[in-house]
Amino acid sequence: MRRPLVMGNWKMHGTRASVRQLLQEITRAGEQMPADVAVCPAYVHLQQALQLCEGTSVSVGAQDCSHMAAGAFTGEVSAEMLLDLGCRWVILGHSERRQYHGESDDLVAAKLAAALQAGLQPVVCMGETREEREAGEAEYIVSRQLRGALQGQAGLKQVVVAYEPVWAIGTGLTASPEEAQDMHAFIRAQLGDIAGADPGTMRVLYGGSVKAANAAELFGQPDIDGALVGGASLDANEFRQIVDATGARR
Numbered sequence: 149m150r151r152p153l154v155m156g157n158w159k160m161h162g163t164r165a166s167v168r169q170l171l172q173e174i175t176r177a178g179e180q181m182p183a184d185v186a187v188c189p190a191y192v193h194l195q196q197a198l199q200l201c202e203g204t205s206v207s208v209g210a211q212d213c214s215h216m217a218a219g220a221f222t223g224e225v226s227a228e229m230l231l232d233l234g235c236r237w238v239i240l241g242h243s244e245r246r247q248y249h250g251e252s253d254d255l256v257a258a259k260l261a262a263a264l265q266a267g268l269q270p271v272v273c274m275g276e277t278r279e280e281r282e283a284g285e286a287e288y289i290v291s292r293q294l295r296g297a298l299q300g301q302a303g304l305k306q307v308v309v310a311y312e313p314v315w316a317i318g319t320g321l322t323a324s325p326e327e328a329q330d331m332h333a334f335i336r337a338q339l340g341d342i343a344g345a346d347p348g349t350m351r352v353l354y355g356g357s358v359k360a361a362n363a364a365e366l367f368g369q370p371d372i373d374g375a376l377v378g379g380a381s382l383d384a385n386e387f388r389q390i391v392d393a394t395g396a397r398r
């Protein structure tokens with residue numbers, strides 16, 4: 149049985165005061181949670197988040213990393229630096245990185261290789277736009293992004309995939325549980341084709357307007373192993389309820 153994973157993507161939000169407040173509300177010292185739980189604040193808040201999560205079951209990740217190991221790359225942060233700081237996870241290929249920073253499948257693949265090399269657990273995001281879905285190209289796009297990032301890499305057991313339809317991110321629109329399940333089953337089947345990956349043990353998360361009100365229905369689907377949560381992860385109460393909803397996993 150795959151253990152559920154609920155990850156908060158805080159994007160470019162927060163101050164030191166709000167990070168403290170949010171983590172004090174999310175974490176309870178020594179508490180066992182029904183899922184693996186992680187938060188991904190902005191780089192500048194990682195150290196503080198790591199300190200606040202110490203002794204709790206909440207782990208910390210970054211929202212991106214460089215594809216290079218080290219060197220003269222102004223403004224970049226390497227996977228090695230994140231691991232050295234104490235981070236466990238890194239989100240890669242988020243649609244906002246693809247859209248606003250022109251990240252290609254090749255760049256996501258290079259970042260994935262760097263993250264795996266350093267020993268971080270990557271969460272690789274993929275998903276189609278509304279136009280692509282309406283044109284019947286959703287599976288083609290997701291398959292291209294999945295293969296573009298993962299094919300030929302070693303150590304894929306560590307990888308988590310997040311299916312995040314672009315039209316559902318931050319819009320209040322969610323894929324129906326059936327739509328999401330269909331794509332998750334498709335992704336899992338594709339993972340089976342990619343050499344070296346055992347699809348039965350890899351986690352595939354759903355992302356896109358997940359909130360307390362729709363989480364249980366999504367988690368009730370057999371191939372949905374948790375969620376990558378944006379907006380609702382900035383509200384401790386909502387986020388805790390999403391974590392609790394993983395109890396709906398069959």
Ligand code: PGA
Binds near residue numbers: 157316357358378
């Ligand atoms: P959202 O964002 O939950 O605000 O839609 C999800 C994401 O971007 O990971």
